[in-house]
Amino acid sequence: MKTITPSQFDLEQIADSGQCFRWNRISDYKYRIVAFGKILNIEQDLETGSVTMDCSDSDFDNIWKDYFDLGTDYGKIIERIPEDDEYLKRAASICDGIRIIKQDPWETLITFIISQRKNIPAIKASVEKICKAAGKVIGEIDGEKLYAFPTPKELAALSESDLSACSLGYRAAYIYKAAHAVADGAVDLDKWKELSDDKLFDSLCSLYGVGKKVANCTMLFGFNRLDSFPIDVWMNKIRDRYYPNDFPIEAYRPYGGIMQQYMFAYERSINS
CATH class of the missing domain: 1.10.340.30 (Hypothetical protein; domain 2)
Known part of the structure; x- marks a missing residue:
């Protein structure tokens, strides 16, 4: 077993973000993940934020640490959001537990x-x-x-x-x-x-x-190209409603994809 307490890490937000399709909810804040030929059961304690994984130290170091992008400080990325981008600031404050999963x-x-x-x-x-x-x-x-x-x-x-x-x-x-x-x-x-x-x-x-x-x-x-900015129906709605002059992509670089995920998750959450 491996227990860690990462910052900006919310299992439910990641699971519901539409990034990955082999996460299955076992119970509240407990998931079974199949990736890289491995099976991982992972659970988060809501009070402490700690995350427990049923893996060896070796598998954590060689697979799961990188998979969950635990080496990246997402707090510093959130600090880069332009001051006048009120919608994105609000989205990031609500959905700051999302991380970009590094998949195959x-x-x-x-x-x-x-x-x-x-x-x-x-x-x-x-x-x-x-x-x-x-x-x-x-x-x-x-x-x-x-x-x-x-x-x-x-x-x-x-x-x-x-x-x-x-x-x-x-x-x-x-x-x-x-x-x-x-x-x-x-x-x-x-x-x-x-x-x-x-x-x-x-x-x-x-x-x-x-x-x-x-x-x-x-x-x-x-490929973990964090500046990629997918556009779908949800993002078109966000652009039309909050960004009449289009998304300020240049201001989001080199983390446009992370900013997109905050917007995408937030908009879905308030319209679900």
Whole structure:
């Protein structure tokens, strides 16, 4: 077991932020996370803010510390918000427990391709179906088998028909082509980590079925490009209501993606 007391860390806010689709609530402020071929049970004490994880010190140091971006001082990032940006200041003060989870680029790419025009429960259901169809069993809890996210080769072994059976609809073709591009070596996501933000964005958008939003989400949550600023229906509403001259993106750099998450989470919370 590992217990820490991080600042600017709220499990529920992170879980509800739409970043990741393999977090499952066990009970209030307790979640089971499947990532990097590991299973983590994590719980937060609301009174103290302390977080307890059922992992070894080695796994914490090598996986989870970086996954939760615990080396970044989000308090200092919040201090950078422009004084006259009243909406963002309010959003950050309410949603300051959000952190950008550092996910696997491959998994992030595929899950955000799946996310197009789907609500979060439907996304999670489809993700679990492809994991069950192609991923390896990594554990069993209460008689339920848990699966790792499939590698590109494992996913490429599925036919479009197999993928369609995972409730993917038109997205099955997108995922089929992405899996083969990576499995066959035409796309090297490790090399893409070295690209500039602009080149990475263009490279992601060159993939069949990947548009601006999916590319920006993949950059932010999979490649940890913290200046990526995804625009969706919620962000359009925020812009129209509070930023008539458009978002002051330049003022948010190099943390535009974090600022976007505060806005996104806050707006959803007050309109839920």
